[in-house]
Amino acid sequence: MYREQLMKKKKNKIAGLYPMCKLKMLGMYVILIILANIVQIKELPLLLIPLSLCIPLIFVLSGQPKDYLSFIKMVSYFVCFVFIVQALLIKGNDPVLIWQWKFLHIYRGGLDKGLTLAFNILNFAGIFYWLFKTSGYQEISAAMEQSGLNHKAAYIFLSTFKMIDVMRMNVYTIMDAQRARGVETEGNVFVRAKAFIPIMIPLVVNAMLEVGERALTLESKAFSVKCEKTIMIPATHNGYEKIALTISALIVLCAIGGYVLWLTR
Amino acid sequence: MEKTKRYSLKDDFSMVTLLTIPICVAINVVGDQIVQLLKLPVFLDMIGTVLVAMLSGPWTAAVTGILTNLVMGITDNPTLIPFAITSAACGIVAGIFARKKWFSTQKWKLVVIVLALVLATICTASPISIFAFGGISGNGGQSVAIAALLASGTNIIAAVVGTDFWINLLDRSIAIIISFAIIKVIPDRTLIKYSLGANFTRKKAE
Amino acid sequence: MADKIIELKNVTYTYPLASRPALKDISLSLEEGKLYGIIGGNGSGKTTLCITICGFATKFEKGSLDGSVLIKGKDVEDYEEGEVSRMMGYVLQNPFSQISGVRETVLEEIAYGLENLGVAPEKMEERVINIAKKTDIEELLLKNPYELSGGQQQRVALASVLVLEPEILIIDEPTSQLDPEGTESIFKIIRTLKEEGKTVLLVEHKIDLLAEYADEIIVLENGCHIKSGPTHEVLIQRELEEHGIQLPQISVIFDELKKRGKDYGAIPVTCEEALKLLKNA
Numbered sequence: 001m002y003r004e005q006l007m008k009k010k011k012n013k014i015a016g017l018y019p020m021c022k023l024k025m026l027g028m029y030v031i032l033i034i035l036a037n038i039v040q041i042k043e044l045p046l047l048l049i050p051l052s053l054c055i056p057l058i059f060v061l062s063g064q065p066k067d068y069l070s071f072i073k074m075v076s077y078f079v080c081f082v083f084i085v086q087a088l089l090i091k092g093n094d095p096v097l098i099w100q101w102k103f104l105h106i107y108r109g110g111l112d113k114g115l116t117l118a119f120n121i122l123n124f125a126g127i128f129y130w131l132f133k134t135s136g137y138q139e140i141s142a143a144m145e146q147s148g149l150n151h152k153a154a155y156i157f158l159s160t161f162k163m164i165d166v167m168r169m170n171v172y173t174i175m176d177a178q179r180a181r182g183v184e185t186e187g188n189v190f191v192r193a194k195a196f197i198p199i200m201i202p203l204v205v206n207a208m209l210e211v212g213e214r215a216l217t218l219e220s221k222a223f224s225v226k227c228e229k230t231i232m233i234p235a236t237h238n239g240y241e242k243i244a245l246t247i248s249a250l251i252v253l254c255a256i257g258g259y260v261l262w263l264t265r
Numbered sequence: 266m267e268k269t270k271r272y273s274l275k276d277d278f279s280m281v282t283l284l285t286i287p288i289c290v291a292i293n294v295v296g297d298q299i300v301q302l303l304k305l306p307v308f309l310d311m312i313g314t315v316l317v318a319m320l321s322g323p324w325t326a327a328v329t330g331i332l333t334n335l336v337m338g339i340t341d342n343p344t345l346i347p348f349a350i351t352s353a354a355c356g357i358v359a360g361i362f363a364r365k366k367w368f369s370t371q372k373w374k375l376v377v378i379v380l381a382l383v384l385a386t387i388c389t390a391s392p393i394s395i396f397a398f399g400g401i402s403g404n405g406g407q408s409v410a411i412a413a414l415l416a417s418g419t420n421i422i423a424a425v426v427g428t429d430f431w432i433n434l435l436d437r438s439i440a441i442i443i444s445f446a447i448i449k450v451i452p453d454r455t456l457i458k459y460s461l462g463a464n465f466t467r468k469k470a471e
Numbered sequence: 472m473a474d475k476i477i478e479l480k481n482v483t484y485t486y487p488l489a490s491r492p493a494l495k496d497i498s499l500s501l502e503e504g505k506l507y508g509i510i511g512g513n514g515s516g517k518t519t520l521c522i523t524i525c526g527f528a529t530k531f532e533k534g535s536l537d538g539s540v541l542i543k544g545k546d547v548e549d550y551e552e553g554e555v556s557r558m559m560g561y562v563l564q565n566p567f568s569q570i571s572g573v574r575e576t577v578l579e580e581i582a583y584g585l586e587n588l589g590v591a592p593e594k595m596e597e598r599v600i601n602i603a604k605k606t607d608i609e610e611l612l613l614k615n616p617y618e619l620s621g622g623q624q625q626r627v628a629l630a631s632v633l634v635l636e637p638e639i640l641i642i643d644e645p646t647s648q649l650d651p652e653g654t655e656s657i658f659k660i661i662r663t664l665k666e667e668g669k670t671v672l673l674v675e676h677k678i679d680l681l682a683e684y685a686d687e688i689i690v691l692e693n694g695c696h697i698k699s700g701p702t703h704e705v706l707i708q709r710e711l712e713e714h715g716i717q718l719p720q721i722s723v724i725f726d727e728l729k730k731r732g733k734d735y736g737a738i739p740v741t742c743e744e745a746l747k748l749l750k751n752a
Binding site: 002 | 522527530563574576583596617
Binding site: 280281287453454457458466468 | 486487488531532533572
């Protein structure tokens with residue numbers, strides 16, 4: 001009864017797809033990105049722009065539009081910066097001036113470079129982010145284990161995320177404790193830098209000291225028994241995998257068809 | 266008695282190491298968080314990698330490095346993922362020096378290690394940031410510096426390599442100093458469980 | 472005569488880099504189906520004894536071991552990797568470091584060992600729920616193990632070893648984070664284990680409870696095995712107090728009474744026995 005409760009699939013049919021199926025879809029999306037890079041309109045990879053708009057569409061279809069917003073918040077500053085620097089500073093081999101305002105110039109070479117970099121980042125990072133936001137870490141790890149990943153590797157993968165959570169919480173506890181003991185955490189750069197060590201060292205050493213005991217625990221929980229391992233809450237298929245893969249494959253085929261038409265135009 | 270002690274991967278990836286890799290990845294990620302909390306102008310996302318390299322050699326350090334960038338890529342900033350190669354390279358370099366027992370109190374050896382780490386970083390990170398991101402990396406200060414250099418007409422490769430050199434020189438030196446400080450506090454009984462831990466125990470085994 | 476399930480022959484164990492051994496020339500033989508209480512002051516080698524019996528002392532701590540530890544007549548070092556953990560369950564002192572750190576709910580946390588043994592997922596739930604009922608944590612099953620209190624974590628730690636149904640259980644201070652009521656309930660669980668025929672080694676400071684539940688007592692001091700025998704014989708020996716061992720209050724009182732001429736025929740170690748003696752007198 002508990003198990004059924006935990007194995008309940010997400011309501012959204014796309015978000016609930018089997019992680020490995022999503023990985024295949026990600027691979028197909030990468031093909032689309034590559035095609036969009038090759039096809040040049042007005043000697044610019046303009047197709048990357050509409051393609052990058054597919055990412056929010058995919059997030060919305062997966063029922064998680066909020067995650068797209070957090071993704072955009074994360075990368076927008078960086079992407080804009082890359083674009084502006086490239087567009088304004090690079091001239092290319094034979095400079096063709098496209099736009100000019102006072103001392104600012106945009107040449108075609110720079111625009112090309114800027115567009116390519118900025119929208120490739122949006123596309124690649126976006127689709128990866130989608131994979132990890134629509135499947136939980138435990139689900140991904142379970143799926144990988146079911147596809148033959150060593151259970152020790154799966155342990156490292158999952159335990160890393162947990163450890164980060166635990167240590168993040170400990171940082172605040174230790175910081176408060178050290179402040180109470182008179183360690184300055186505000187002031188000029190050197191004062192703040194000095195605070196780094198009394199926070200870092202207890203944090204790390206506490207965690208390291210537990211390693212010995214945790215090894216004993218895992219050993220007594222049969223971690224190194226050599227046998228087929230099972231997973232109580234396995235990653236499961238929700239039944240829509242074939243449809244999803246077929247649709248994705250059709251889109252990719254159409255895109256390739258379009259590309260061939262463009263080549264022979 | 267053992268006649269010759271040969272390093273084996275199985276030794277490096279013992280149960281204890283297996284449990285230390287997640288901690289060291291967390292050190293890298295959380296180190297970055299502390300830097301942000303204290304508003305320090307460095308990134309310090311390599312302390313854990315250096316630490317695990319010192320304790321159990323190049324391969325575990327490479328795993329730690331790759332995992333760090335993957336995790337930060339997933340949770341923080343996806344553009345960090347390509348730099349997993351850099352973290353792995355630095356882990357391998359630090360691990361090789363650790364096996365040769367160069368992590369000692371002799372200062373010139375440490376200087377050599379820092380320079381080797383910086384070299385490994387530049388050889389891997391600069392090409393990535395030039396080809397994938399046009400010279401811009403996740404570090405804000407460096408990006409502004411590169412933009413300024415580019416604006417003043419400096420060649421992009423010179424700009425990236427030049428700024429990478431100074432920033433990483435500082436960053437890697439701090440990483441090594443802090444890793445040493447951490448190892449000094451870890452008790453002998455814990456150190457001895459790692460394949461290279463005996464190099465750092467206060468009491469030496471006969 | 473019950474079978475000897477664990478035998479230690481002249482075991483001396485030294486931690487790496489340590490100048491003195493943590494266990495000195497210990498010989499013990501433990502019988503199947505009994506509950507052994509291990510007592511001694513801090514640093515007397517109780518935990519070291521536990522990990523030595525599990526075979527962890529050489530495998531993880533990398534210390535040097537002289538003598539031999541036999542489990543069911545076979546040297547613990549000769550078992551294949553992981554095989555010992557099929558027979559033996561070890562519950563550590565610190566509950567926090569016993570959380571596997573890879574599972575989101577207490578249910579899965581307890582099932583983690585079963586997953587490692589390759590038990591079919593459909594069968595796991597029943598076993599986990601049974602153990603959870605036994606250890607009184609059924610209402611916690613869907614919670615995150617990191618968000619529990621120390622006492623709850625201690626119960627989860629115990630449950631996640633019990634669910635594997637090992638023949639031998641080594642339990643290191645299972646009640647350090649529990650209130651008196653919780654302690655009593657853990658001891659009741661331990662007693663049912665004994666009734667199921669399991670061999671239990673229990674490190675515990677609460678001497679009155681050991682007096683009530685343990686069959687035999689093993690006393691350690693500075694790594695040496697100074698005394699062992701049936702609970703009733705060991706816990707009335709006043710000279711143990713000189714070694715820093717606290718005896719049950721009740722046996723001290725009756726011993727003092729005996730010295731003052733009030734002999735009740737025997738010296739009890741638990742309140743129940745004392746009451747019986749007083750009624751008969």
